[in-house]
Amino acid sequence: MRPELLNPLFTEVEALKGVGTALAKPLGRLGLKRLVDLLFHLPVGWIDRKRVTALDQADVGQVVIVRVTPTEYRFGRSPRAPSRIVATDAEGNTVALVFFGNSSGYAKKLYPLGEPKTIGGKLEQYDQWLQIVHPEIVEDAETLPPREAIYPLSEGLTGKRLAALVAQGIERAPDLPEWIEPSLKQRHGWPGWREAVARIHADPADAKARERLAYDELFANQLALQLVRASSRRRRGQPLAGDGRLRDALKLPYSPTGAQSRTIAEIEGDLAQSAPMLRLLQGDVGAGKTLVALIALLIAVEAGTQGALLAPTEILARQHYDTLSRMLAGVPVTVAVLTGRDKGSARESTLMGLADGSIDILIGTHAIFQEAVRYRRLGLAVIDEQHRFGVAQRMLLTEKSERPPHLLAMTATPIPRTLTLSQYGEMDVSRLDEMPPGRQPIETRVISDDRLGEVVESVGRLLAQNGQAYWVCPLVEESEVSDLAAAEDRAATLRARFGGKVGLVHGRMKPPEKDAVMAAFQAGRVQLLVATTVIEVGVDVPNATLMVIEHADRFGLAQLHQLRGRVGRGEGRSVCLLLRTAGPLGETARARLALLRESNDGFRIAEEDLRLRGAGEILGTRQSGEAAFRLATPEQMNELIETATQDARLLVDRDGGLEGERGQAARLALYLFERDAAVGLLRGG
Numbered sequence: 001m002r003p004e005l006l007n008p009l010f011t012e013v014e015a016l017k018g019v020g021t022a023l024a025k026p027l028g029r030l031g032l033k034r035l036v037d038l039l040f041h042l043p044v045g046w047i048d049r050k051r052v053t054a055l056d057q058a059d060v061g062q063v064v065i066v067r068v069t070p071t072e073y074r075f076g077r078s079p080r081a082p083s084r085i086v087a088t089d090a091e092g093n094t095v096a097l098v099f100f101g102n103s104s105g106y107a108k109k110l111y112p113l114g115e116p117k118t119i120g121g122k123l124e125q126y127d128q129w130l131q132i133v134h135p136e137i138v139e140d141a142e143t144l145p146p147r148e149a150i151y152p153l154s155e156g157l158t159g160k161r162l163a164a165l166v167a168q169g170i171e172r173a174p175d176l177p178e179w180i181e182p183s184l185k186q187r188h189g190w191p192g193w194r195e196a197v198a199r200i201h202a203d204p205a206d207a208k209a210r211e212r213l214a215y216d217e218l219f220a221n222q223l224a225l226q227l228v229r230a231s232s233r234r235r236r237g238q239p240l241a242g243d244g245r246l247r248d249a250l251k252l253p254y255s256p257t258g259a260q261s262r263t264i265a266e267i268e269g270d271l272a273q274s275a276p277m278l279r280l281l282q283g284d285v286g287a288g289k290t291l292v293a294l295i296a297l298l299i300a301v302e303a304g305t306q307g308a309l310l311a312p313t314e315i316l317a318r319q320h321y322d323t324l325s326r327m328l329a330g331v332p333v334t335v336a337v338l339t340g341r342d343k344g345s346a347r348e349s350t351l352m353g354l355a356d357g358s359i360d361i362l363i364g365t366h367a368i369f370q371e372a373v374r375y376r377r378l379g380l381a382v383i384d385e386q387h388r389f390g391v392a393q394r395m396l397l398t399e400k401s402e403r404p405p406h407l408l409a410m411t412a413t414p415i416p417r418t419l420t421l422s423q424y425g426e427m428d429v430s431r432l433d434e435m436p437p438g439r440q441p442i443e444t445r446v447i448s449d450d451r452l453g454e455v456v457e458s459v460g461r462l463l464a465q466n467g468q469a470y471w472v473c474p475l476v477e478e479s480e481v482s483d484l485a486a487a488e489d490r491a492a493t494l495r496a497r498f499g500g501k502v503g504l505v506h507g508r509m510k511p512p513e514k515d516a517v518m519a520a521f522q523a524g525r526v527q528l529l530v531a532t533t534v535i536e537v538g539v540d541v542p543n544a545t546l547m548v549i550e551h552a553d554r555f556g557l558a559q560l561h562q563l564r565g566r567v568g569r570g571e572g573r574s575v576c577l578l579l580r581t582a583g584p585l586g587e588t589a590r591a592r593l594a595l596l597r598e599s600n601d602g603f604r605i606a607e608e609d610l611r612l613r614g615a616g617e618i619l620g621t622r623q624s625g626e627a628a629f630r631l632a633t634p635e636q637m638n639e640l641i642e643t644a645t646q647d648a649r650l651l652v653d654r655d656g657g658l659e660g661e662r663g664q665a666a667r668l669a670l671y672l673f674e675r676d677a678a679v680g681l682l683r684g685g
Helices: 003-009 021-029 035-039 104-110 157-173 182-188 193-202 207-234 245-249 258-271 289-300 314-327 346-358 391-398 418-425 447-465 482-501 511-524 557-563 587-598 601-612 615-620 634-653 662-672
Strands: 043-053 063-075 081-088 092-098 117-126 129-133 147-150 278-283 306-310 335-336 359-362 378-383 408-412 428-432 443-450 467-471 501-503 530-531 542-549 576-578
Touching: 003 035, 003 662, 043 418, 063 092, 063 104, 063 418, 081 104, 081 601, 092 117, 147 157, 147 193, 157 193, 182 207, 193 207, 207 634, 207 662, 245 289, 258 278, 258 408, 258 428, 278 289, 289 314, 289 378, 289 408, 314 335, 314 359, 314 511, 335 346, 408 418, 443 447, 443 587, 447 467, 447 482, 447 542, 482 501, 482 530, 501 511, 530 615, 542 557, 557 576, 557 587, 557 601, 576 587, 587 601, 634 662
Parallel strands: 043 063, 092 129, 278 408, 278 428, 306 359, 306 378, 335 359, 378 408, 443 576, 467 530, 467 542, 501 530, 542 576
Antiparallel strands: 043 147, 063 081, 063 117, 081 092, 117 129
16 A cells, blocks of 8 residues: 555546546546646646737737727638637737637627727737737636646647646645755755645746656656665575586687676676676677676576576577577587477476476576476576566566576667666666677668669679678558558568568567578578568578668667667678658758768667657667656756665665655655555555
8 A cells, every 4th residue: 555645646536626527538548547647747838928908019929918809800701711800909009810710700709899808819910910810818817827837638628627637636735755865955956846746837947846856756766776676685695606617618709808708707796696696788789798698697507506598589589599509519508498389298398307407598588487487496597688678577587586596687779877777777787898809890871762773773682692681671650560561562572573582570470480481591591581670680690791771760779770780790791771761851860860870889879869769769668667757858867867876875775765754755755656566575565
């Protein structure tokens, strides 16, 4: 249960005066189901009103409130012609009140000649006339606020109605004890929580109120992560100290880079501790994360425990199985793979091997932490493509052992520092910022799609030389069906030209069919792989040297960079062709493609992607289960995340966590911003 003080905030909106079934529907479409949702539905802008007694050209472009007297009707003969009412202000200045949509009867009824009315609206100039289009009659001019908030709305809900409901919500909202460290609050000049909510709805331009609420949300998120970290550190894990025998047996094609060696040393140091490791490994495409993960898994096996590697898709899991099996050739380690499609005796054999300890390393999808999967002694869990999994899913895997295993999370999507702190604040972070020897730089070109024929010709020349290429189809809309149609159409066109050299892979294929096409591409029987963006095109094919991406201007930087990284894995010169929509591009799309053309640095690209697109899109927060932010903007994250992290650490490490006076208030913040789901120790608190 939530602390009782917060109960009014979690009241259903139907409890507010005037909210019945009809009004609850448009509110529900906006996600406004409880009073707290209304309070956190912040204005996106505002209208400033200016009260005037006389109209003046100097006020053109402003919203004015003025008292006028209608003097003449000027209605056109056609029903489509606008209806105009000529009116004068107190000093005799003339203004036209303009109405569209066959509204002469409506206009006459509202504005009888000779009867003064107080009106509001945007003052415009049309030819020599001052005019106000569709003015609003103002009944309560004296009480009307000079600044009106603009809210995101839904059909059936007006801004005026929503503002009235928000006012009811503010009236019911309780005063909450302060969770911000006092000197910090004073230094920034922030109001209290309830005052900040009232101020932001009264004046959307109130920067201090908006900053305070953004900070509250970031602080609650960081506190949740710090509590997870502290809880994990308190649990006694199993120190893992390997003897090096398995690592010495590895026959590597190259010596590890400095970044790999540094990261391996950090991991080895973590594994030797009794507190379970919580480490995030970031590495650009091709930076060598797989080798680092393998070394970590071998340390766990050398120490007499088992390792598990979790991948988000079946394709990626089986690719890891093939890659690790090749790397471990001649090394006395047993590796197995387990995915949702494994059934019958094969699955039973794997489960038995895990339970009796004869399987050293298990690779698989979510299936590896189902209830039926029991390990003899799980020492290390590695999660690949970490951005696909939330905090709760990370914690699930750590419960597969009597003593919590060490956890290494990896991502090939470089994450900006602000997002690393906000999404993985409970983890230590390692970065692979060097490329292994032999990794080729990729030449990137931007080409208008009206030159599609030339691109197809260049693909033909590559295939004639036994080369291989990827062709990624456009993201038509957020729909797997539309992606599939685009991919099928493109594959059909290319097959008409290149015949059986073309393969098609998409997310709606059955796993065996998908695996067969991937295997054919890897073996070179398929030379041109057409794919949608809903799957991981994760096969490592060194012979593939060309990546074609249609309508590249519709994609985010990080996704384009990931797709580009599928080539450049062999010795040959690799090229990525970004086909952009013909005609003028928007400023953001143009900046995005220009940066990709000039840079192969995934970390730089990620920072720019955050600036251009925002946090949610980069990490896919809605899909991943990570904490989405309702109030904090990317700019505010940049400015406030470090302070919020330090404040949360201070509370947990020095001020007694949730038990002190400020800690009890902070507990309210966790519930208020719904970060309690990530912190199991708050359940029932």
